[in-house]
Amino acid sequence: MAEGIFIEGLYSLSGKVALVTGGGTGIGRAMAEAIAKAGASVVVSARRKELLVQTVEQITELGGKCNFVSADLSYAKHIPELVEQVSTSFGPPDILVNAAGVNFRESAENITLESWDKTLAINLRTPFFLAQSLFPEMRRKGWGRIINLASLQSRRAFSNGLAYGASKGGVDQLTRAMAEAWSKHGIGCNAIAPGFFPTELTSSIFNDSERASRNAAQTAIGRNGELRDLEGITVFLASSASDYITGQTIYVDGGFTAK
């Protein structure tokens, strides 16, 4: 049996278009690259143009197709314009990865109305309204994929993570609710909950080697995440390989939550 052809077909993203928010850095960039390597055209979006351009260059060097749209995703009013701009590159997206996120790491006593609203807007509100804007085209095609970014804090509390944890708990439920609403139209809605991966967001943790080691020791595998650990799950959830999986939050945490 031609096993290679089977795998290639099942996991291929050839002909698909993806929008990856937060695609200028860290997890978003790694997921954008994985999706491009599987054959999709990718549009990355975040605020910093120079970092988005780097992602475009990296993907282009790999032989993939990539473009960027710079936008501040904390403002819901920007979403229709973003969707319009994104669609002019390669057509309307079939795959949405909501990887833009913030964590202001304030103590419960110090959270302000402004930082609470910003956290909830970027981490929870925008993922929903972006998906809602892309839904009509996905429904028309009878196929789509939405991948949200949850967190260990979707399930448990860490210090100075109250607003972030509330937003990521929301992402966990949002993922189920999106699946309930949209999966009957062929749209898979799932979330990845990463353990500890070295990015801008977690620099304060990784700069503290004792803390980083403690987190690594808490996993079953015995190390923290590396961005390449997200490639397989990204292509799996973005492709037809995951056709009958929806509403799930998958922990890519080296067994952190299993221990």
Ligand SMILES: NC(=O)c1ccc[n+]([C@@H]2O[C@H](COP(=O)([O-])OP(=O)(O)OC[C@H]3O[C@@H](n4cnc5c(N)ncnc54)[C@H](OP(=O)(O)O)[C@@H]3O)[C@@H](O)[C@H]2O)c1
């Ligand atoms: N790293 C981890 O261990 C870990 C663990 C669990 C969950 N996550 C989640 O994974 C996702 C990616 O995080 P990361 O670790 O890769 O951190 P990161 O490198 O800091 O990525 C966050 C991204 O969000 C974008 N962003 C922030 N504010 C924005 C805004 N107002 N408008 C548009 N884009 C904005 C940033 O780009 P600009 O600043 O250029 O806008 C950046 O590209 C987040 O949802 C995070 O919560 C990460």
